[in-house]
Amino acid sequence: MSASADHKVQAASLYAVCFNVRVLQRDNQMAAAKQWVDDDIGYENWLSAHQSGFMANMSKRPHSNYFVIHRSTHKLPDRSNPATRNPRTGNRYSKVTAETLTELVDWARRTVPALHHLSAQNFCDVCAPADALPVESPPTASPEEYITGADRIRACGTVKKPMGVVVPRSSTGTSTVFFRDPSVRAWVLQRAVGHCELCGNPAPFLTDDQEPFLESHHLITLSAGGPDTPDNAAAVCPNCHRNLHHGIDRDDLRERLSRTVVQKEAPR
Numbered sequence: 001m002s003a004s005a006d007h008k009v010q011a012a013s014l015y016a017v018c019f020n021v022r023v024l025q026r027d028n029q030m031a032a033a034k035q036w037v038d039d040d041i042g043y044e045n046w047l048s049a050h051q052s053g054f055m056a057n058m059s060k061r062p063h064s065n066y067f068v069i070h071r072s073t074h075k076l077p078d079r080s081n082p083a084t085r086n087p088r089t090g091n092r093y094s095k096v097t098a099e100t101l102t103e104l105v106d107w108a109r110r111t112v113p114a115l116h117h118l119s120a121q122n123f124c125d126v127c128a129p130a131d132a133l134p135v136e137s138p139p140t141a142s143p144e145e146y147i148t149g150a151d152r153i154r155a156c157g158t159v160k161k162p163m164g165v166v167v168p169r170s171s172t173g174t175s176t177v178f179f180r181d182p183s184v185r186a187w188v189l190q191r192a193v194g195h196c197e198l199c200g201n202p203a204p205f206l207t208d209d210q211e212p213f214l215e216s217h218h219l220i221t222l223s224a225g226g227p228d229t230p231d232n233a234a235a236v237c238p239n240c241h242r243n244l245h246h247g248i249d250r251d252d253l254r255e256r257l258s259r260t261v262v263q264k265e266a267p268r
C-alpha cells in the first residue's frame with residue numbers, strides 16, 4: 001500500500017473515532033469552530049496562535065464539492081485572487097478553523113448536509129491532519145516520495161534537526177539506488193529559508209504549495225560513501241546543482257558550499 005493510500009485509510013478510521021467522540025463532546029460546550037470571511041488578518045492571527053489546530057479550505061458558501069481539512073501549520077497557496085485585499089478569505093473563498101479535528105468535522109456536518117459523510121478527499125494528503133502523531137516518512141529510493149515525504153514533514157510545522165542515516169541503505173538493480181531520508185531534505189529546506197545555499201539567490205520559482213523550489217545536494221555523494229545527514233546535505237538552486245556536478249569550477253564550488261554548511265550547522 002502506498003504511503004498516501006495508507007493516510008487515506010487512517011483518515012477514514014480516525015473519522016470513525018471522531019464521530020463517536022463528537023457525541024461526548026457536545027455536552028462539554030467546546031469553543032466553536034469559526035468561519036473566516038474577508039478577514040485574512042484575523043485568520044492569520046488565529047493560525048499563529050493555534051499551531052496544533054486545524055483548518056479547512058472551502059468556498060465562501062460552504063459546499064460539499066470543496067472542503068479540505070489541513071493542519072494549521074500547512075502553508076497553503078493563495079490561488080483565489082492574490083490581487084484582492086483578502087486572498088485567503090476573500091472573494092469566492094473562505095476558511096474555517098477549530099482547535100480540534102472533532103470540532104471541525106462537527107461544524108462541517110452541521111453546516112453542509114452533504115458533508116455528513118466525510119471521505120478521504122476531505123483530508124489533505126500532504127499534512128495528513130487525521131494522524132495524531134507527526135507522519136512517518138521513512139527513507140526512500142523513489143525520487144518523488146523523497147520530495148513528497150519532505151513536503152509532508154514540513155507541512156507539520158517546524159522541523160527538528162534529524163539524525164539522518166550515516167550509512168544509507170542501497171539497492172542494486174541495473175544501477176545502485178540509495179534510500180534517502182526525507183527528513184534531511186525537510187531540514188535543509190528549512191535551513192535555506194528559500195535561498196540557494198551556494199549562490200544565495202532566491203529559489204527560481206515556487207511549487208504548487210507556494211514553496212520555493214530548491215534541490216537537495218549531498219556534499220559527499222552517497223555513492224562515494226557520504227552520510228545522509230544534515231551536515232552532509234544542502235539545498236541549492238537547479239543551476240548551482242548542475243554546476244556542482246558538471247561545472248569546470250566544481251571543486252571550488254563544493255569547497256565553498258561545504259564551508260557554508262559547516263558554518264550553519266556549527267553549535268551556537
Ligand SMILES: [Zn+2]
Pocket residue numbers: 069070071074124125126127128155
Ligand atoms: Zn495540508
Ligand SMILES: [Zn+2]
Pocket residue numbers: 196197198199200201236237238239240241
Ligand atoms: Zn544557486
